[in-house]
Amino acid sequence: MALASDTPPAGVRQRIGLHTRLMRLVARPGFQRWAAAFPFTRSTAAKDGAELFDLVQGFVKSQALFALVDLRILHRLMDGPLTSGELAGPCRMSADRMDRLLRAGTAMRVLRRDRKGRYGLARKGAAMVGVPGLEDMIRHHAAFYRDLNDPVALLRGEVDTELSAFWPYVFGADNATDAETSSRYSDLMARSQEIVAADTLAAVSLAGIDRLLDIGGGYGVFAEAAALKHPDLNAVVFDLPAVRRNAEARLQSSTARDRLRFVAGSFRDDALPDGADAISLIRVLYDHQDSTVAALLGKVFDALPDGGRLIVSEPMSGGDRPEIAGDVYFSFYCLAMQTGTVRSAARIGAMCENAGFTDIRSYKSRRPYVTTVLTAVKPQTKPG
Numbered sequence: 316m317a318l319a320s321d322t323p324p325a326g327v328r329q330r331i332g333l334h335t336r337l338m339r340l341v342a343r344p345g346f347q348r349w350a351a352a353f354p355f356t357r358s359t360a361a362k363d364g365a366e367l368f369d370l371v372q373g374f375v376k377s378q379a380l381f382a383l384v385d386l387r388i389l390h391r392l393m394d395g396p397l398t399s400g401e402l403a404g405p406c407r408m409s410a411d412r413m414d415r416l417l418r419a420g421t422a423m424r425v426l427r428r429d430r431k432g433r434y435g436l437a438r439k440g441a442a443m444v445g446v447p448g449l450e451d452m453i454r455h456h457a458a459f460y461r462d463l464n465d466p467v468a469l470l471r472g473e474v475d476t477e478l479s480a481f482w483p484y485v486f487g488a489d490n491a492t493d494a495e496t497s498s499r500y501s502d503l504m505a506r507s508q509e510i511v512a513a514d515t516l517a518a519v520s521l522a523g524i525d526r527l528l529d530i531g532g533g534y535g536v537f538a539e540a541a542a543l544k545h546p547d548l549n550a551v552v553f554d555l556p557a558v559r560r561n562a563e564a565r566l567q568s569s570t571a572r573d574r575l576r577f578v579a580g581s582f583r584d585d586a587l588p589d590g591a592d593a594i595s596l597i598r599v600l601y602d603h604q605d606s607t608v609a610a611l612l613g614k615v616f617d618a619l620p621d622g623g624r625l626i627v628s629e630p631m632s633g634g635d636r637p638e639i640a641g642d643v644y645f646s647f648y649c650l651a652m653q654t655g656t657v658r659s660a661a662r663i664g665a666m667c668e669n670a671g672f673t674d675i676r677s678y679k680s681r682r683p684y685v686t687t688v689l690t691a692v693k694p695q696t697k698p699g
């Protein structure tokens with residue numbers, strides 16, 4: 316196979332500015348040797364080196380973490396520390412191999428090793444067990460990992476990805492009509508939605524809202540959290556018919572059930588339930604391409620009264636300042652799903668503006684890897 320040339324295609328003129336000249340200097344192997352030896356640059360060189368190594372080994376860390384989750388090591392340690400020998404048998408591997416895994420977990424600070432050589436949970440490991448849906452998320456990464464096997468082919472659009480089959484609803488309601496498929500994705504989403512709901516409600520207040528419509532609301536975790544926080548709020552969850560059974564079961568078990576309702580339908584083909592003074596789109600837009608999002612935002616605008624509020628909450632790109640969660644993980648995840656795309660708050664804001672919304676505000680996220688929130692308002696029409 317011929318290697319692609321490093322020189323730019325004909326007609327592309329590169330400007331070699333000061334920064335590029337500096338980076339060319341840093342790229343020289345001799346410079347790295349010099350920087351490592353020179354007292355003023357030594358610590359920066361060492362830090363850069365460590366960070367580079369961390370980037371290089373990232374996939375090994377993820378896979379070691381996957382093994383810890385898949386073998387339920389964290390759960391097995393909930394009652395106290397165990398030796399590698401004690402864990403080896405139930406996990407059907409030699410004590411030596413188990414020790415290798417446990418040492419990796421210790422190095423990643425998920426586990427800790429005591430003086431007697433027993434392994435127990437470290438704070439991060441215990442937190443992993445407590446974060447709803449995190450272990451399921453890690454397990455379902457097996458499919459994502461296979462999709463990433465040839466990242467260049469993935470970027471070129473040459474991979475028939477597994478994730479596109481895992482989340483079939485994004486291609487339209489017809490693809491998610493069976494309850495088994497619906498349960499699989501909604502369970503995973505519902506568990507992780509608890510922390511998304513918490514961060515969303517921490518960022519924006521729904522005080523003063525009488526009726527919330529949560530479009531693509533899944534099992535209604537956000538709607539329920541909103542209703543529990545605001546005792547006067549009624550909420551309607553609007554999602555595909557395939558989600559109805561599980562969503563209704565969940566809503567019925569809530570102490571706020573009298574104020575929660577599920578309406579089945581597709582935002583592509585059906586009218587939205589009316590009467591809401593606020594509409595939320597939680598982790599909905601990034602699943603869809605621009606034309607679908609533009610049509611949805613237009614529909615949301617029409618369904619709201621003057622002064623009505625839109626709340627968008629989902630992981631976002633850093634925009635002009637790319638950041639790790641949005642521009643690496645979620646960006647490639649959307650790529651593997653083959654439909655949607657992760658967008659920056661500025662881009663979503665511009666799409667809201669195109670739909671007619673004003674007062675667009677994005678909120679500094681506590682945890683960009685969980686969600687970022689943006690709100691917009693349907694302007695009051697001027698009298699007369």
Ligand SMILES: C[S@@+](CC[C@H](N)C(=O)[O-])C[C@H]1O[C@@H](n2cnc3c(N)ncnc32)[C@H](O)[C@@H]1O
Nearest residue numbers: 504508531532533554555580581582583597598
């Ligand atoms: C990524 S999940 C998010 C669910 C929930 N809001 C959350 O954050 O956990 C996207 C949701 O949008 C729903 N959805 C997808 N296409 C839809 C459509 N055309 N009409 C209504 N809901 C749809 C899916 O069924 C799913 O529940």
